[in-house]
Amino acid sequence: MMGCARPWMPVLGVLGLVLLPAGCGTSRQAGAAVDAGRRAMEQGDLREALEHYRTATRLAPGSATxxxxxxxxxxxxxxxxxxLSAYQAAARRASSTRARLRFGEMADRMGQVDLAIQSLEQAYGPWREHASLGLKVGVVMLLACVPKHWPSVSELLIICLPSSAHLGRTWFRSSRERVPQYAFRVMVEAGRREQAIALARSRGWLRDYEDYCTTSELPVSSETAGLLAMMLQPDRADCLAVLGERLADDGLARLGRLVLLDRSQRSRSPEIKAQAEWVLRYRLPDHDVPKLAESLNATGWRLQNRGNKSAEALAAYTKAIAADPAFSWPYDNIGRLYMSQKDDAQALTWLTKALEVNPNHLSAQFDLGVAAARLGRHDEGHRSACDDRRYRESSRPCDRADALHRLGRGRAGAQGGGRKRSGPRAGGVPGRPLRGGAGAGAARRRRGADVGARAHPARGHGGVHGRVRGGADGLRPRLRARARRCRADLPHGVVRGARG
Structure with a gap:
């Protein structure tokens, strides 16, 4: 048998010498395609980058990178x-925390809860990874502190060492609890109360004698603390009213609706109840939106407002509408997209559709009023809202819609003849950037102490799932004060408290 096998040995050796250079060449081509994709991403050309990465995965399907x-x-x-398919392939080929986290996040954005939780539980990361981050932050803090207090040895011992050690421990705890908090939020949003409480107990988040809405001792974000209060201390969970508005601003319609429904039903404060009911009615969808539709709307908003990619944004909004035709936010966002292109006739069509789907959509009412006024149709905005059967049931929303329409007509009229006034920014669009994950308000919230012990469970320590947030539905700050004056039908406490 050995004599028969030996003649094949040279043949196998020759095949190896032939295939090895071919494999190396393929690997080099795949690496070049990845590098080209990265350059395209840096230049903001997402489509070109996607094609380069597709080429790379065809050449090297086993490359996790x-x-x-x-x-x-x-x-x-x-x-x-x-x-989702690419992240799954990466997670299988490289058991890295990053790949598993991306896979879990993508599964969550698509509404695949079981797959998301399973992947996120494997993405907690080793202890040394979080300890390394805390050590690096502590060292940076120490290096920044020493020059300020040198050569006073006592100040170095009293100020620099304790402060750097405290900051390092804070970042260590924040990093360690970051992904578990995200998994906790997925469970709460999916209605898995017992599973969420079990996770909180295993992570040591539960406290018997503390108020979750006010305590600062937990190594979790204010959002996680608020959700714990909702489940365990419903009589002391009125911080959810502010949390719900912030979630709505960040584009998280499902979770925002969940927490505000809780306050509208279980709060003991009439003002908190009224505030929650108002936000639910006028600033959130009137039904539970599928997770996929919510995520696609957020993606479209980022493409439109951060990348200035109108065609790609329109495609994402169209997919969101296909996922849930009764979701009014993407219709409104498409209307604002056309307003930014000064195509007010097309914008009016989409804004009218938004109000047909949800007549109570406050920002769509405002945007429609402005678009109609630009076209000289000064009464159309009011009619399109109030002719709807659901509006005829009550005149007060019509009064508010008329007031917002008048405000829009006044802003659009100021751009015409007569005295010159400063018109709206961004191509004359009176629409507004979204607060929270996409706006300056979130940047302020992320700075300071909240970056430490209260950091949000997401990629990076500055916010929750940055790729989900953004795509919200709030009013621009410079218009908010005017819009509040139009809310004659609200209780005084709600007018002061509501931020939409």
Whole structure:
């Protein structure tokens, strides 16, 4: 047998010498495609980057780096199925925390709860990874403190060492609890109360004698503390009213609706109840939106407002509408997209659709009034809102819609003849950037102490799931004060408290 086998040995050796250079060449080509994709991403050309990454994964399907890059580009463009498949391939080939986290996040954005939780539980990361981060932050703090207090040895011992050690421990705890908090939020949003409480207990978040809405001792974000209060201390959970508005601003319609429904039903404060009911009616969808539709709307908003990619944003909004035709936010966002292009006739069509789907959509009422006024149709905005059967049941929403329409007509009229006034920014669009994950308000919230012990469970320590947030539905701060004056039908406490 050995004599028969030996003649094949040289043949196998020759085949190895032939295939090895071919494999190396393929690997080099895949690496070049990944590098080209990264350059395209840096230049903001997402479509070109996606094609480069597709080429890389065809040449080297076993490359976790290429699969991860493909997933990120596909996700940014709203190609969620392709992104999920790429992240899954990356997680299988490289058991890294980053790959598993991306896979879990993508599964959550698509509403695949079991898959998301399973992947996130494997993405907590080793202890040394979080300790390394805390050590680095502590060292940076120490290096920044020493020059300020040198050469006073006592100040170095009293001020610099304790402060750097405290900051390092804070970042260590924040990093360690970051992904578990995200998994906790997924469970709460999916209605898995017992599973969420079990996770909180295993992480040591539960406290018997503390108020979750006010305590600062927990190594979790204010959002996680508020959700714990909702489940365990419903009689002391009125902080959810503010949390719900912030979630709505961040584009998280499902979770915002969940917490505000809780306050509208269980709060002991009439003002908190009225505030929650108002936000639910006028600033959130009137039904539970599918997770996929919510995520696609957020993706479209980011493409439109951060990347200035109108065509890609329109495609994402269209997918969101296909996922839930009764979700009014993408209709409104498409209307604002056309307003930014000064195509007010097309904008009016989409804004009218938004109000047909949800006549109580406050920002769509305002945007429609402005678009109609620009076209000289000064009464159309009022009619399109109040002719709806649901509006005829009560005249007060019509009164508010008329007031907002008048405000829009006044702003649009100021751009015409007569005295010159400063018109709206961003191509004359009176629409507004979203607060929270996409706006300056969130940046302020992320700075300071909240970056430490109260940091949000997401990628990075500055916010929750940055790729989900943004795509919200709030009023621009410079218009908010005027809009409040139009709310004659609200209790005084709600007018002061509501921020939409």
């Amino acid at each position: 290429a699969q991860l890059a493909l997933g990120e580009a596909a996700e940014a463009l709203g190609e969620f199925d392709e992104a």
